[in-house]
Amino acid sequence: MNATAETGFADRPIGEIAASLPGAAAVFRRYKLDFCCGGASALAAEAARRDAPLADIEAALAALTPGPGDLPEATDALIRHIVARFHDVHRRELPELIALARRVERVHVDNPDAPVALAALLAEMEIELEDHMTKEEQVLFPMMRRSHPLVATPIAVMRHEHDAHAAQLRALEAITHGHAPPQGACTSWRALYTGTRKLAEDLVEHMHIENNILFPRFGA
Numbered sequence: 670m671n672a673t674a675e676t677g678f679a680d681r682p683i684g685e686i687a688a689s690l691p692g693a694a695a696v697f698r699r700y701k702l703d704f705c706c707g708g709a710s711a712l713a714a715e716a717a718r719r720d721a722p723l724a725d726i727e728a729a730l731a732a733l734t735p736g737p738g739d740l741p742e743a744t745d746a747l748i749r750h751i752v753a754r755f756h757d758v759h760r761r762e763l764p765e766l767i768a769l770a771r772r773v774e775r776v777h778v779d780n781p782d783a784p785v786a787l788a789a790l791l792a793e794m795e796i797e798l799e800d801h802m803t804k805e806e807q808v809l810f811p812m813m814r815r816s817h818p819l820v821a822t823p824i825a826v827m828r829h830e831h832d833a834h835a836a837q838l839r840a841l842e843a844i845t846h847g848h849a850p851p852q853g854a855c856t857s858w859r860a861l862y863t864g865t866r867k868l869a870e871d872l873v874e875h876m877h878i879e880n881n882i883l884f885p886r887f888g889a
Contacts, residue, residue, distance in 0.1 A: 679727065694765065751805075
């Protein structure tokens, strides 16, 4: 079966894909496809116009689709899942969201519904999340793998930082009006809010798995 049959992206309007699939806008920019002004064109037509490889583009889009949600049972496998499913995804998606937010804020500066200060909030979240995830990867997770007797101390720190992340998510919800773009919003704006909604959902799930599944295994 070819990529078009498997994914069904080829005949969909490129703007609709960008607005509904988090990360698609970054793929389209990589291949220099016009998903904003040319958003009504089918992906296959826009790829042909740019002489871009449709199969590669569809494969990149398919890779953005979330996989099965079953969690591994073993602690080491769960840690690896957290890093791959959340840490790596946050690191990949936040820079794109920041760039999109800056673009939307700049282009729609006169629109009263524009998400003022969204880029700054996302940049702050990126810095704090990177610090948090690095501490988990370099300190907490190695201690868990060794069943270190003092592992409860860094777990307490991580729980406290999760509370700070939750406060940032509330600010994100307020700035984006619940991740709901205004009527008539351009494709970039809709893609931005699709991305911020996914970021919020991912981060909530990330913290839930750690707070309620991983950390209790260590009596914390």
